[in-house]
Amino acid sequence: xxxxxxxxxxxxxxxxxxxxxxxxxxxxxxxxxxxxxxxxxxxxxxxxxxxxxxxxxxxxxxxxxxxxxxxxxxxxxxxxxxxxxxxxxxxxxxxxxxxxxxxxxxxxxxxxxxxxxxxxxxxxxxxxxxxxxxxxxxxxxxxxxxxxx
Amino acid sequence: xxxxxxxxxxxxxxxxxxxxxxxxxxxxxxxxxxxxxxxxxxxxxxxxxxxxxxxxxxxxxxxxxxxxxxxxxxxxxxxxxxxxxxxxxxxxxxxxxxxxxxxxxxxxxxxxxxxxxxxxxxxxxxxxxxxxxxxxxxxxxxxxxxxxx
DNA sequence: GATATTTCAACATGATCTTATAGGATTTAT
DNA sequence: ATAAATCCTATAAGATCATGTTGAAATATC
Numbered sequence: 087x088x089x090x091x092x093x094x095x096x097x098x099x100x101x102x103x104x105x106x107x108x109x110x111x112x113x114x115x116x117x118x119x120x121x122x123x124x125x126x127x128x129x130x131x132x133x134x135x136x137x138x139x140x141x142x143x144x145x146x147x148x149x150x151x152x153x154x155x156x157x158x159x160x161x162x163x164x165x166x167x168x169x170x171x172x173x174x175x176x177x178x179x180x181x182x183x184x185x186x187x188x189x190x191x192x193x194x195x196x197x198x199x200x201x202x203x204x205x206x207x208x209x210x211x212x213x214x215x216x217x218x219x220x221x222x223x224x225x226x227x228x229x230x231x232x233x234x235x
Numbered sequence: 236x237x238x239x240x241x242x243x244x245x246x247x248x249x250x251x252x253x254x255x256x257x258x259x260x261x262x263x264x265x266x267x268x269x270x271x272x273x274x275x276x277x278x279x280x281x282x283x284x285x286x287x288x289x290x291x292x293x294x295x296x297x298x299x300x301x302x303x304x305x306x307x308x309x310x311x312x313x314x315x316x317x318x319x320x321x322x323x324x325x326x327x328x329x330x331x332x333x334x335x336x337x338x339x340x341x342x343x344x345x346x347x348x349x350x351x352x353x354x355x356x357x358x359x360x361x362x363x364x365x366x367x368x369x370x371x372x373x374x375x376x377x378x379x380x381x382x383x384x
Numbered sequence: 385g386a387t388a389t390t391t392c393a394a395c396a397t398g399a400t401c402t403t404a405t406a407g408g409a410t411t412t413a414t
Numbered sequence: 415a416t417a418a419a420t421c422c423t424a425t426a427a428g429a430t431c432a433t434g435t436t437g438a439a440a441t442a443t444c
């Protein structure tokens with residue numbers, strides 16, 4: 087299967103949630119709230135946020151009144167960075183990542199194909215920032231409200 | 236991880252191998268030979284070839300002297316078809332495939348992003364035929380020979 | 385200083401998927 | 415009849431996914 091893992095999907099929603107609460111001195115967000123809003127267990131969120139913290143995409147504030155905030159402005163965080171932190175690298179095949187993975191790499195007719203697909207995917211996720219996703223969310227919300235009226 | 240499974244990779248090499256032996260009344264290829272050439276166990280190849288057979292990308296000939304041949308001409312077999320047979324759908328996320336997978340789908344700001352990536356991947360694999368991969372393999376072989384001289 | 389809140393860390397567990405191997409049944413050319 | 419193949423089913427190791435448990439460390443607030 088070519089499938090984005092739950093880590094990547096849940097982590098993106100986690101970051102989106104933080105981005106939506108981001109801005110002018112807003113307080114830190116606790117995982118409990120994200121868990122409730124996104125329907126993901128706290129335990130799993132705790133695991134997912136570790137690589138995001140290591141890659142400085144989020145900052146943690148310990149103790150009472152603590153929580154998490156974005157490490158940078160949403161306009162400065164690319165989706166490719168989020169996925170890279172969570173999924174390791176985005177390579178579709180092992181051999182595009184590790185040259186020693188397969189000794190046939192120099193004569194493999196399929197190598198270039200997988201590599202090309204990988205680069206295309208990466209470029210796609212490079213073009214999308216957290217700010218874009220927040221805007222997309224706003225758009226959807228507006229549409230939903232318009233429908234109700 | 237976004238990763239192509241071994242089924243997809245091995246299956247593509249299997250099909251490439253058949254394509255390289257394809258043409259004017261060539262006899263059927265047995266898995267034993269593909270196993271030796273590609274370094275993949277026969278038992279595993281047997282499993283991989285089942286969906287290829289179901290999707291009529293290969294034809295099987297049972298009994299002694301039997302083996303496998305391509306179901307159609309290499310120029311008429313798209314890589315996307317091979318991967319679709321082996322990987323189910325190429326959808327990067329479950330929800331792009333199954334509308335009932337997640338009830339938030341209508342309001343999910345990330346849905347369109349994953350869907351877009353999926354469509355881009357599919358279009359990429361749609362443009363590549365088995366014939367193209369055979370040509371690529373020829374090119375690599377020529378280069379290797381030139382190097383030796 | 386005591387308490388409550390929250391992150392942080394190290395495991396453990398079960399479910400499911402992926403990867404790979406194995407044994408034997410069936411079909412067919414010779 | 416025999417040998418050469420595909421075909422079918424089972425199974426096991428390992429990885430991933432998701433939750434749970436226990437508790438330590440940090441910090442705001444009373």
